[in-house]
Amino acid sequence: MIKVGVVGGTGYTGVELLRLLARHPGVELTAITSRGEAGMAVSDMFPSLRRRVSLKFVTPQDAGLEKCDAVFFATPNGIAMKQAAELVAAGVRVIDLAADFRIRDVAEWQKWYGMDHASPELVAEAVYGLPEVNREQIRSARVLANPGCYPTAVQLGFLPLVEAGLIDIGHLIADAKSGVSGAGRKAEVHTLLPEAADSFKAYGVPGHRHLPEIRQGLSLAAGQQVGLTFVPHLTPMIRGIHATLYGRLKPGVDASDLQGLYERRYAGEAFVDVMPAGSHPETRSVRASNLCRIAVHRPQGGDTVVVLSVIDNLVKGAAGQAVQNLNIMFGFDEDAGLDIVPVSP
Amino acid sequence: MIKVGVVGGTGYTGVELLRLLARHPGVELTAITSRGEAGMAVSDMFPSLRRRVSLKFVTPQDAGLEKCDAVFFATPNGIAMKQAAELVAAGVRVIDLAADFRIRDVAEWQKWYGMDHASPELVAEAVYGLPEVNREQIRSARVLANPGCYPTAVQLGFLPLVEAGLIDIGHLIADAKSGVSGAGRKAEVHTLLPEAADSFKAYGVPGHRHLPEIRQGLSLAAGQQVGLTFVPHLTPMIRGIHATLYGRLKPGVDASDLQGLYERRYAGEAFVDVMPAGSHPETRSVRASNLCRIAVHRPQGGDTVVVLSVIDNLVKGAAGQAVQNLNIMFGFDEDAGLDIVPVSP
Amino acid sequence: MIKVGVVGGTGYTGVELLRLLARHPGVELTAITSRGEAGMAVSDMFPSLRRRVSLKFVTPQDAGLEKCDAVFFATPNGIAMKQAAELVAAGVRVIDLAADFRIRDVAEWQKWYGMDHASPELVAEAVYGLPEVNREQIRSARVLANPGCYPTAVQLGFLPLVEAGLIDIGHLIADAKSGVSGAGRKAEVHTLLPEAADSFKAYGVPGHRHLPEIRQGLSLAAGQQVGLTFVPHLTPMIRGIHATLYGRLKPGVDASDLQGLYERRYAGEAFVDVMPAGSHPETRSVRASNLCRIAVHRPQGGDTVVVLSVIDNLVKGAAGQAVQNLNIMFGFDEDAGLDIVPVSP
Amino acid sequence: MIKVGVVGGTGYTGVELLRLLARHPGVELTAITSRGEAGMAVSDMFPSLRRRVSLKFVTPQDAGLEKCDAVFFATPNGIAMKQAAELVAAGVRVIDLAADFRIRDVAEWQKWYGMDHASPELVAEAVYGLPEVNREQIRSARVLANPGCYPTAVQLGFLPLVEAGLIDIGHLIADAKSGVSGAGRKAEVHTLLPEAADSFKAYGVPGHRHLPEIRQGLSLAAGQQVGLTFVPHLTPMIRGIHATLYGRLKPGVDASDLQGLYERRYAGEAFVDVMPAGSHPETRSVRASNLCRIAVHRPQGGDTVVVLSVIDNLVKGAAGQAVQNLNIMFGFDEDAGLDIVPVSP
Structure with missing residues (x-):
């Protein structure tokens, strides 16, 4: 202990x-x-x-x-x-x-x-604590920077495409939606239930603090600076992040097996679940758990790839990932304390 | 009468x-x-x-x-x-x-x-009943096709940019979020409250019926065929659509006054409200009313324009626009029966 | 004007x-x-x-x-x-x-x-501004005390029974449920969406400020002091109050026409709607309007009467009733500014 | 196994x-x-x-x-x-x-x-599977009747008062509020999100199937037939039942230690938590867990006792209690499979 x-x-x-x-x-x-x-x-x-x-x-x-x-x-x-x-x-x-x-x-x-x-x-x-990228460095970290909620969902969604060099990394788009708990347990008017329920809005379009964090992570994966438009939204729910990611295929690349690309990238990962082709993951399918579920689409067979990535912002997007990092740092089973079946409905 | x-x-x-x-x-x-x-x-x-x-x-x-x-x-x-x-x-x-x-x-x-x-x-x-585009033809229409909810929000948001020829129309992206009433009053499992509340999901990513409708309208505005990626999402609220639109500026265009472009395009429109620069309209700000509120952003001064467009899907996205069309067809004041202050909170 | x-x-x-x-x-x-x-x-x-x-x-x-x-x-x-x-x-x-x-x-x-x-x-x-009780005094009021939200729903629900002397007024029970807007637009933790959504709780059981107000109004109607247990609850919705009221019939009274009693009491009232026998009014049926809808039940033919009374707490429970009072005070039509069809869904 | x-x-x-x-x-x-x-x-x-x-x-x-x-x-x-x-x-x-x-x-x-x-x-x-009443019979049951959701919350709340003979059992009142999952995963209009969200209503006031079940259990506890008014309500949330219970103290009884009465009754129960005096339990405090939390009040020191009882309708009100019963029947630890910390927020 x-x-x-x-x-x-x-x-x-x-x-x-x-x-x-x-x-x-x-x-x-x-x-x-x-x-x-x-x-x-x-x-x-x-x-x-x-x-x-x-x-x-x-x-x-x-x-x-x-x-x-x-x-x-x-x-x-x-x-x-x-x-x-x-x-x-x-x-x-x-x-x-x-x-x-x-x-x-x-x-x-x-x-x-x-x-x-x-x-x-x-x-x-300090080690950036995204286990699916930095697991080895995490083992010996003395100071661990646990990733932000949006950055977790967006990076896990984009990484296979960026690492494989399939998309134009100069113009990535991340349209992300968060439950209101992401705003914290602070007494503020704009997150009162009567303000935030039964309504939907974007915020931080001119610039949000998670933008440089995501850009840093994806740039490291790409080996060069990426360009990113990041638009967060407030959704009338308690928990959950849904990131909808858009990337344009580079001319001439082979994009015939995006599903396999994602499945191979996350094979063996306890907390990243690549959904079957054609899926639309719901945030509730990961509620209260440390999972990230991802689906990759290429609508109408065109040159725009759409990735759907969902997490529970308080678990894989915060406390759960922190415990996962603790587990790695101290040699516990990676899912110790995280063996939770998502609560749905 | x-x-x-x-x-x-x-x-x-x-x-x-x-x-x-x-x-x-x-x-x-x-x-x-x-x-x-x-x-x-x-x-x-x-x-x-x-x-x-x-x-x-x-x-x-x-x-x-x-x-x-x-x-x-x-x-x-x-x-x-x-x-x-x-x-x-x-x-x-x-x-x-x-x-x-x-x-x-x-x-x-x-x-x-x-x-x-x-x-x-x-x-x-038949006349396509988007008054902000087809008001004159609507006056004499015998058969009026009232626009879909997503198409209304997306077209009103994109039109000024497309008409002005400022963006690459080959790769428009519309990330749209709808309240559950958009799915209709049909006994179905997936829109039950315990299924749809406190959760968020995309749907219809491979193809949604509103895609050809939006594409048709924007292509007419552009004078040529547009390319569009359209991703609708189900949001845990009753009413409201929030469309987040992404377009890439063409090289060399003058994008110094996007705000003015939008304000001029909709000057005199009773039901389209261009919000002040920097705004993030909420769906509740139009709840129960026939309004569309729009804000235009250019994050970080880059070459991606982000437009936020909100409507009440049952009003400007359906019944309200139908009444607006009736008013035009029969010579009533355009806001007859539509003189409603949005209900907020 | x-x-x-x-x-x-x-x-x-x-x-x-x-x-x-x-x-x-x-x-x-x-x-x-x-x-x-x-x-x-x-x-x-x-x-x-x-x-x-x-x-x-x-x-x-x-x-x-x-x-x-x-x-x-x-x-x-x-x-x-x-x-x-x-x-x-x-x-x-x-x-x-x-x-x-x-x-x-x-x-x-x-x-x-x-x-x-x-x-x-x-x-x-000061005149207590419940028009269904004090309309005449309201006309000439210089200072008008607009009733509380719970007191409006509870008094309108109990009044016919109390005025008619049918129930034991020593032990009235009012179990009331309010949307969160009733707590006001104040920055507080307990009404944040992540605290108040998808959850339900009672509050103020030892004593709530609306208790003496309700007791005063019903005591005036009864001609003697009433005894009341009042339990308010916070409901995960924006607007609406639902009061469920329990009264025990006095032995020997004729309770064969409770429906008629209610209909006669509120005949001619623009803003009180006695629902058909057997009804269960929903708060959304009055959303954004100044209406109070009431249903009266006598479950299993026993000696307990159950009254269901719903209002929009911000309208008939606050601003709408205030405008109704203004209308009476200044001789406007009683529904001037209040001619609103409830917003449902 | x-x-x-x-x-x-x-x-x-x-x-x-x-x-x-x-x-x-x-x-x-x-x-x-x-x-x-x-x-x-x-x-x-x-x-x-x-x-x-x-x-x-x-x-x-x-x-x-x-x-x-x-x-x-x-x-x-x-x-x-x-x-x-x-x-x-x-x-x-x-x-x-x-x-x-x-x-x-x-x-x-x-x-x-x-x-x-x-x-x-x-x-x-068949054995009625409320472990806090029938644990011994459950051990050997061949057919176990798992209690209903409302009956679980209402019986656990009333039992100490009824068993102790403190209240008038001829006129018990149970005002109960349920999340929408209680209506089941059936395609029906009235539980669609746009119908049931942001609204509140009673239902089944003339008679609900859980009435005879509750009456049977409390009558067995009392040793005589009880009279009960039971009013269920639909609350705009996914999970949770909140029962607000009203009982009138018999004249002359000693009600000076209701808190102690409840604490003693449920001492040693793994899944019944008697909250401190003055508490208002929230349904979310038991979300996804098998717990029942109870608070007992005597407002204004009068002769009406108010009991607040909350459960997760799908766990202690259904599946969790069923697993608890299985555990008792097969000699597992009573909390096997039920060792879940409530999910809040």
Whole structure:
């Protein structure tokens, strides 16, 4: 049993981590921090965790995080970068669910996130935790940057095409739709039920922070800079991301077996399911699970490939992938704590 | 007052027509047909119409449709084409909310709709009822083909760019999202609340019947054949369509005033609202109204234009546009019966 | 045309007032106040009002409210009581959509609302604006207390039974369910979509502020103090209240024509619709309209009467009833501005 | 490992059984029947079960059910009663999730279910599978009648009060609210998303089939016939039942420790969680789990007790309770296959 702490346990990624870790066979949860709620039983705030999590929230200074084997940061952007170095120095392995260590170009990060980076040196060593790309580096990571929700769905969907060099990487289009939990458990007007239910909208069209993250990952896969138009949308549902991806086939390429390309790329992956040809995966088919389901189409036999990629934004898009990374880092079965059948209906 | 009949009053477009016509100052509703429900008071099936609609459903043969000035067909595809000729011969003006008269190429229609067309000669004279394109021809139409819901949102969004020749029309992309009422009031499993709520999916990626309709309209606007990838999605909400449209600017064109282009194109249009630059229209901002709201973006100043276009699929996407067409055909104010403030929240 | 101002235009009752007043034939909207948003165009905050409301928010001091014929307070509790006296003195008629003037017993009000009352003398003269009970007094009201949402649905449902003396008024039960807009347009965690969607809960079981209001109204109808258990619930929908009411028949009373009792009580009421015997009204059957629909049942022929009463909480439960009261106060047709067909589906 | 078959695997209780049994450590699923879908892979109909259930649907005759240790009937009412006798004779233990064996009074059953009972003799020996009442009899049951969803929530909520003799059992009131999955996976208009979303309604007020079932259970607990008013409602959510229960304290009883009464009654129960005094349990706090959470209130210190009881209708209200019963019958840990943390948000 390893000792694990969670910094910032009151948001959606935090409570989802607790849901998953509560059943993890190799993890002992030792501390869950919250400055604002210190002293409150975790299960008083989240009754779904009654009988499962008996801890109380503690302040970060009382948490004894330096005695943990691993610490998850389920905090807003800009927190982990200030606290990780000290923990790493103490031998604690850090998994950040926020964006602090995702972008290798610190200047680019600072532009998109609007703050100075507190530990650029850790950015350099941090491993981007998309297991389907970086599994080997993840094993030994001291600082793990857990991918964003949109970037997970979009990269997993585009990777086979980009790696195989089949499409024009100068003009990728990712039209992505997210459930409202993606906006976090923050008191805001625009995500109130009466504002967000029974309605649909795009947001962030001029530029969204996940754009540089996706671009970085796909550029690494392509071996050159990709061009990407990324349009996120808010969907009236709690969980789920559906990415609809468009790429134009390069002239002359052999696109006769896109299905096989996808199946081979993800053969052996526990959490990526390539659906049969012609499928339209629904977000509910992965609800509450760590799965990504993907279908690839070539409508009307034309030169535009359409990829459909669905995840649960709180699981494969956040807490589940973080646990998957923990499993890889500590040598557990990759699906330890993640052996969940999707909840449908 | 003109006399108006509705054929097929038990579906969503039918009941929405009744909601609008009940307050139309120039219309006397004389008959609402339903084979299955003949004899039942309309307001027994639709309690929202109590005190507003006092008619009972009648069979088509008892409806006296030939004595109407205008007849709406709110029927499944393939009904109006069999009954319109006789009505037209009797001097009745026909407005079909289904697809029977939308596609000018009868062979193409037969391919997509899987049946023989019963009156190709009426297809030739039918007017496609998108007022923002065909207002003049609509005035004198004897047979009016009311546009589909997706085609309305997509065409209104793309038209200014296509007409101005600014984008590569060989590779248009329309990623469209619809509320579930778009699937109709039919007893089916896949649109049950437990199937369709809190989930999101694409459908019809290999080919959807609205593809040829959109392609026809945009090709006419472009003066040449357009290429279109159209991906519809089912969204867990009752009403609303959000079309996210992608077009690539042709090299060298002047795209410095896309906002002005859109504003000029729709100046004077009562039901198309070009939102301020930078906007993200929500479907609820048009809920229950006949409006289409549009925003145009050029993310990161690149060569991809993104257009956001929202309508209420049952109003501007069906019954409302049909009433707008009626108004044009009979010389009413174009917003007669359509003077509705969107219901939000 | 009368001049009308709205104090507090940024909440749900405020924007709903604007939706209704925008089409009122006898009203000129002259000012909409908001301290926080002064200077902003109303339609920038509420795009649904584009082309309908051209005003900007102004501060209360710049609003010229004293020159209005009527002023609506769509403010939190405790605001109107401080500002009404001055307006009344200037000849302005005040309609408060909050609770400041609803409870005649000032001590009771202070207990439930947790503050001192700033103008008890206006409480004494204020008229409780339930038109189906107080229409005559409303005509000449200078200060009108617009009823709460739950109290409207519950009182209209219970009144015929209570007035007729048929049920044990010592043990009334009102089990009420509200859409989330009833909680207001406030940034709070518990009404975020991911918290409130796809879930159901009771709240306020130990005591809710609408309890004394309902008790007061029913006690006046009964001529003696009633006993009431009131349990409100939060329902995952935007609008609508469904009150399920339980009363036990007194021994020996003639309960053979409950349907007739209800129909006679509300004969001639424009906004109360007694449904046919055996009905189960849905909240959507009144969506966006000022209607209350009621059905009365006596399950299994036993001695418990069950009444089902539905309203749109933002219309008959707030802004619509306020406009209805305005109409009565100023001699307009009672349905001026309220001639809306419910939006269903 | 025991061999288990499922008859009727295409409805919501069927697929939920499969979700739970797929992870049950002691169960080998050997057959899932469906006349209509025989030959289809289960996971083609339910993609959430991909990689979890590899069986195809088979016809009942090809299923080899007689070789199973246990067979679940997830079928419409009236099926199990025809097939159970033969299986029981073959030594198979039968768990019926429908209503065929729930009502001991066969004449009463026939009245409510509108058909003749095919095996009254099995009704006599069947055990009603509410473990918190009948755990001992369940161990040896050959035919187990799995309780209905409403009856589970209502009985667990009322039992402590009824068993303790504290309330007037002549006038119990159960106001219950269910998610739409309770209506089953049947193609019907009234449960389509556009019909059932964003709306709320009561149904079955004159009489619902769960009324006699609840009355039977509570009468057994009381030792005499109880009187019950039961009003079910349809709530716009997928899963969950919230029962709000009202009982009047008998004069003179000691009701000073209702909280303790509930806690003692359910001490040691793995799946009944008595919430702290003052709580308002949400249905989402039990989503996807087999838990029932209960809170007991005495509003304003009066003589009406209000009990709030929530379950997931598909788990504790159907498939989960069936697996719990299987566990008891075969000596597994009672939470085998049911060790699920509720999914919230």
